[in-house]
Amino acid sequence: MRFSSCYIPTLKESPADAEVVSHKLLLRAGMVRRLTSGLYIYLPLGLKIIDKIANVVREEVNASGFQELLMPMVQPADLWKETGRWEHYGKELLRFKDRNEREYCLGPTHEEVITDLVRGEVRSYRQLPVRLYQIQSKFRDEIRPRFGLMRGREFMMKDGYSFDADSAGAEQSYKLMYDAYTRIFRRLGLKFRAVEADTGSIGGNFSHEFMVLADTGEDTIAFCHDCDYAANVERAEVVWKGAPCAVACPEHEKVATPGAHSVEEVAAMLRVPAAAIVKTMLFNVDGKTVAVLVRGDREVNDIKLKNLLKAQDVDLAGAATVEALTHAPVGFAGPVGLDVPIYADLELQGATDYVTGANAADAHFKHVDLRRDAVITAWADLRAITAEDVCPRCGGRIELTKGIEVGHIFMLGLKYSEAMHAAFLDENGKEQLMIMGCYGIGVSRVAASAIEQNHDENGIVFPPPVAPFECILLNLDPRNADVTAKAEEIYAMLQGLGVDVLLDDREERPGVKFKDADLLGAPMQLVVGGKGLARGIVECKDRRSGEKGELSVEDIEEGFS
Ligand code: ATP
Ligand code: MG
Ligand code: MG
Ligand code: MG
Numbered sequence: 216m217r218f219s220s221c222y223i224p225t226l227k228e229s230p231a232d233a234e235v236v237s238h239k240l241l242l243r244a245g246m247v248r249r250l251t252s253g254l255y256i257y258l259p260l261g262l263k264i265i266d267k268i269a270n271v272v273r274e275e276v277n278a279s280g281f282q283e284l285l286m287p288m289v290q291p292a293d294l295w296k297e298t299g300r301w302e303h304y305g306k307e308l309l310r311f312k313d314r315n316e317r318e319y320c321l322g323p324t325h326e327e328v329i330t331d332l333v334r335g336e337v338r339s340y341r342q343l344p345v346r347l348y349q350i351q352s353k354f355r356d357e358i359r360p361r362f363g364l365m366r367g368r369e370f371m372m373k374d375g376y377s378f379d380a381d382s383a384g385a386e387q388s389y390k391l392m393y394d395a396y397t398r399i400f401r402r403l404g405l406k407f408r409a410v411e412a413d414t415g416s417i418g419g420n421f422s423h424e425f426m427v428l429a430d431t432g433e434d435t436i437a438f439c440h441d442c443d444y445a446a447n448v449e450r451a452e453v454v455w456k457g458a459p460c461a462v463a464c465p466e467h468e469k470v471a472t473p474g475a476h477s478v479e480e481v482a483a484m485l486r487v488p489a490a491a492i493v494k495t496m497l498f499n500v501d502g503k504t505v506a507v508l509v510r511g512d513r514e515v516n517d518i519k520l521k522n523l524l525k526a527q528d529v530d531l532a533g534a535a536t537v538e539a540l541t542h543a544p545v546g547f548a549g550p551v552g553l554d555v556p557i558y559a560d561l562e563l564q565g566a567t568d569y570v571t572g573a574n575a576a577d578a579h580f581k582h583v584d585l586r587r588d589a590v591i592t593a594w595a596d597l598r599a600i601t602a603e604d605v606c607p608r609c610g611g612r613i614e615l616t617k618g619i620e621v622g623h624i625f626m627l628g629l630k631y632s633e634a635m636h637a638a639f640l641d642e643n644g645k646e647q648l649m650i651m652g653c654y655g656i657g658v659s660r661v662a663a664s665a666i667e668q669n670h671d672e673n674g675i676v677f678p679p680p681v682a683p684f685e686c687i688l689l690n691l692d693p694r695n696a697d698v699t700a701k702a703e704e705i706y707a708m709l710q711g712l713g714v715d716v717l718l719d720d721r722e723e724r725p726g727v728k729f730k731d732a733d734l735l736g737a738p739m740q741l742v743v744g745g746k747g748l749a750r751g752i753v754e755c756k757d758r759r760s761g762e763k764g765e766l767s768v769e770d771i772e773e774g775f776s
Contacts, residue, residue: 218719235431237666238363253360253368263683264662272373275399279391281346292318294327298634307355321354326631329376334637340380348375364663375654385650392654404678411446419627426618427664436618441611619664627651675736684717687737691725691744702743712775
């Protein structure tokens with residue numbers, strides 16, 4: 216490609232509203248432009264990067280035996296009503312109606328659609344496993360879209376789904392994806408770590424997140440120096456300090472212990488739908504352990520909410536509070552978004568026995584004043600979780616580090632197949648439910664993460680598999696016929712070798728070209744100028760090490776062959 220005829224609108228200055236380095240550099244390098252909050256245009260170079268990442272994902276996922284398909288981004292509400300997520304997913308789900316008043320949403324994920332597809336077609340165990348994936352734009356109406364591609368509202372995701380006849384098969388599907396993800400992030404040249412994770416609003420039995428290690432990460436990972444334990448602290452919280460965790464039920468008699476009881480069992484005790492329980496927070500109040508169930512919005516996670524209660528000086532040891540909490544195991548049911556008072560969103564189905572919106576305003580709750588403004592003010596003061604807050608499994612030393620969630624795999628179990636009746640006949644002709652898994656990679660977030668991990672003060676230093684070009688060739692003096700002829704000769708030679716090369720043939724000062732070459736981050740720079748040419752050489756620079764050298768055209772040819 217020739218720079219002069221490409222749309223690469225580089226910027227000299229960092230745009231003021233960009234906070235993290237990947238956002239700044241993606242804008243400066245002319246790779247993306249913001250349309251409006253959380254919506255980005257991928258300019259040609261940005262799209263090239265996305266395609267490169269998507270292709271590595273494709274190759275590895277295909278190699279694992281998953282097949283690519285493409286589902287509509289628009290999804291009918293009926294399917295989401297079948298699983299209960301129409302109600303429970305919260306405001307991230309963008310809902311709308313068509314001209315016939317039929318309800319739809321923009322897909323934030325595709326469990327419902329793919330389960331509908333497979334249940335309509337697969338009848339026998341002989342047709343299983345079914346392993347499919349797509350790479351597509353997702354829409355989530357994020358409460359705080361920010362950091363450019365890192366947390367967009369519309370973003371690119373690879374989402375895969377598996378349907379198996381038995382748990383051994385399901386575990387194999389899960390492992391295939393775990394291994395594929397490991398290969399993908401390795402190939403992309405990222406420093407990453409797989410960690411145990413919470414299942415959030417996707418749900419399921421267990422999950423792993425793939426975290427790119429970076430200080431700008433929004434997640435905190437706990438890992439042990441002495442064993443292979445590594446977890447997102449959202450999950451570490453569940454085993455927080457190894458406390459005799461228990462969940463109080465409305466009648467104050469049944470007690471569930473995480474680990475010993477599934478979410479479904481806890482939900483049954485509380486007589487609320489399992490989908491209503493996203494998280495449990497456990498408080499030790501006056502020697503009793505009291506649970507607060509949080510639903511809906513994953514932003515309000517255990518740690519944040521617990522610290523929020525502390526920051527609000529909620530006297531957890533106070534009798535009134537104990538009373539209020541023990542009477543209200545769903546009393547702090549989380550808001551969907553932060554736009555309702557934190558304890559007023561109590562209309563969980565079947566939760567009529569518990570504290571209602573009306574008595575939420577009673578004296579006990581008044582002193583736990585967590586109304587919207589308070590929540591938002593307190594947000595800034597949340598104490599960060601420390602290594603002491605986590606329970607090492609082996610007694611070893613725990614360290615915390617920041618990570619960016621680039622991938623997430625879930626063992627869904629029967630969650631969707633049960634709700635949507637995705638069944639098949641086994642060898643004995645008996646009906647069984649399919650066991651599902653789902654597997655996401657934030658393709659556009661991977662692009663941002665690659666830049667977070669690979670940059671310097673001059674710009675991006677792409678790992679080769681992500682770089683929009685393998686090589687940038689600078690013609691320092693386009694008006695000089697000899698220089699131009701040599702640059703063109705090398706350009707044609709590299710193209711002939713199949714090298715992805717950008718020829719900077721613009722009528723610009725050398726300084727501008729050097730700056731842009733560094734900014735764009737191609738791993739190798741070749742510089743054709745009058746002085747070098749007089750000595751029969753071309754200068755080269757390795758973008759990462761900054762190491763410079765001199766090459767003849769033959770050396771270049773050999774180097775890229
Ligand atoms: P997060 O915790 O960052 O909100 P998530 O857990 O909600 O992410 P998943 O439902 O696990 O996301 O989706 C699979 C992958 O999609 C994530 O691992 C992440 O890489 C990517 N992803 C999720 N939300 C966004 C977003 N708003 N912008 C860009 N990528 C995203
Ligand atoms: Mg999310
Ligand atoms: Mg997450
Ligand atoms: Mg996730």
